Amino acid sequence: MQFTKYDATGNDFILIDGMRRGPELTADAVCRLCHRRRGVGADGVVVMLPSDSGDVRMRIFNADGSESEMCGNGIRALFLFALERGVLEGDSAEIETLAGTRTVSLAGGGDLITVEMGKPNVKRSDVPMQGPPDEEAIGVDIPIGDVEVSSGTCMSMGNPHCVLFVDGVNGYPVTTVGPAVETLSMFPEKTNVEFVEVVGKDRLFVRVWERGVGETLSCGTGVCASMVAANLKGLVGNRARVTVPGGDLEVRWDEEGVLLTGTARRVFNGETGL
Numbered sequence: 003m004q005f006t007k008y009d010a011t012g013n014d015f016i017l018i019d020g021m022r023r024g025p026e027l028t029a030d031a032v033c034r035l036c037h038r039r040r041g042v043g044a045d046g047v048v049v050m051l052p053s054d055s056g057d058v059r060m061r062i063f064n065a066d067g068s069e070s071e072m073c074g075n076g077i078r079a080l081f082l083f084a085l086e087r088g089v090l091e092g093d094s095a096e097i098e099t100l101a102g103t104r105t106v107s108l109a110g111g112g113d114l115i116t117v118e119m120g121k122p123n124v125k126r127s128d129v130p131m132q133g134p135p136d137e138e139a140i141g142v143d144i145p146i147g148d149v150e151v152s153s154g155t156c157m158s159m160g161n162p163h164c165v166l167f168v169d170g171v172n173g174y175p176v177t178t179v180g181p182a183v184e185t186l187s188m189f190p191e192k193t194n195v196e197f198v199e200v201v202g203k204d205r206l207f208v209r210v211w212e213r214g215v216g217e218t219l220s221c222g223t224g225v226c227a228s229m230v231a232a233n234l235k236g237l238v239g240n241r242a243r244v245t246v247p248g249g250d251l252e253v254r255w256d257e258e259g260v261l262l263t264g265t266a267r268r269v270f271n272g273e274t275g276l
Contacts, residue, residue, distance in 0.1 A: 005035075006083060007042065007269040010075035012219025012248015014269070016044045017083040020051045021058070029067025035274070036065040042274060045218050048076045050084060056096035056103045058084055064214030072101035072160030074222015078115040078266040081106040086268060101160025109263050119223070119260040122230045123158040131156050132188045140234055145186065146179050155231035159260070162193040162213070163227035167235070171199035171207050180211025194221065196228045200237045206244045219248030226260045229253040 003025065006017045016035055018025055027047065036044045046064050053059035060080050062073045077097055084090040094107035105118040127135035133142075139156035144164060146152050155165045164183055168174045174197050183195045195211040208228045210221040225244040232238040233255060241254045251264040 003275075004271070004273050005042065006271050007044065008048075008079035008083060008266060009269050010079045010220070010222070010266040011251055011264045012246065013046075013073075013075040013079075013221065014044045015076050015079050016042050016047045017079060018047065018049045019083075019087060019089075020049045021089060024049060024051055027063065029063075032063045032067040033065065042272065045212070045215050046070070046073065046076060048073070048080050048083075050080055050089065053096075053098040056098035057090055058095065059098040062099075064212070065216070066214040068214040069100075070161055070214070072099050072104075072119075072223055074117055074119055074159075074226060074262050075220055075264065075266075076222070077104060077106055077117055078222070078264060081115055082113075082266045082268065099160065113265045113267055114263055115266055116261055116263045117222070118258075119159060119226050119262050121259045122227065122255075124156070124234075126156075128158045129156050129162050129193070130158075130190055131162070131193075132190065140231075144183060146183060155234060156193070157227055157230065159223040159226050159230075161223055162189060162191055163196060163224060164189070164193045165196045165198055165227055165231035167198050167200065167232075167237075169199065171197050171209050174209065176209045176211055176217055180217060184211060184213055194224055194227075196221075196224045196231075198228045198232060200232060203238055204242045206232060206238065206242055208244055208246050210246065220246040220251070220264075222251070222262050222264065225251050226253055226255075226262055230255055230260065 049061040051059040144154035199207040210224040
């Protein structure tokens with residue numbers, strides 16, 4: 003099977019062209035492909051497919067083989083992949099995802115790509131999250147240990163997120179708290195978990211524990227959720243630079259929705275028998 007490896011602000015993906023014939027990917031096959039010692043190594047697998055509602059369709063699989071609804075970094079990688087293979091032409095495209103169709107476009111220079119991420123949904127039923135379905139999941143109690151409780155803001159950016167604000171994010175026990183929060187029973191479909199440090203009215207530092215992957219260098223939907231949660235708490239304005247271990251992303255939120263801008267690049271082409 004032929005593939006291309008892409009990097010999008012530290013998130014790495016295996017891109018597969020399924021425009022003529024989609025690959026039969028099982029969860030086990032995805033796990034083997036993503037394994038960093040026995041496979042290609044990646045945070046996920048992205049498959050490009052024909053679309054009935056857009057220019058192309060994206061399927062995104064996490065490293066554990068589960069399928070995700072949306073991926074802000076993966077969709078930028080897919081857009082570049084489609085351009086480089088000649089499947090798409092021009093400066094923008096409509097890409098179908100399980101979370102809806104998203105507009106992706108070149109950001110006017112270099113390797114920057116902008117994604118229209120849609121509107122955040124903070125109702126518990128939209129996350130999804132247990133509790134009164136129409137109640138907004140802002141400032142809710144999130145147990146992060148046997149006795150400790152943190153105040154979190156939860157939302158859907160096409161996939162579920164739980165945002166926690168912390169001091170000194172670089173030293174925070176993300177790899178312990180992250181999986182504990184991801185699998186809380188209050189999140190019936192599990193959740194991504196963001197750990198956010200506010201360093202200015204337009205600057206955030208974020209580490210992300212991704213559902214089905216673990217801690218990653220970046221998460222597009224996660225940085226969007228972080229910025230929205232910070233704005234709802236009055237900690238930032240409607241635009242912020244978000245620094246993750248993999249680099250910087252720009253997030254803007256207005257009445258039309260959330261815009262995410264960041265880099266994507268091809269790393270190498272390859273072929274595997276996995």
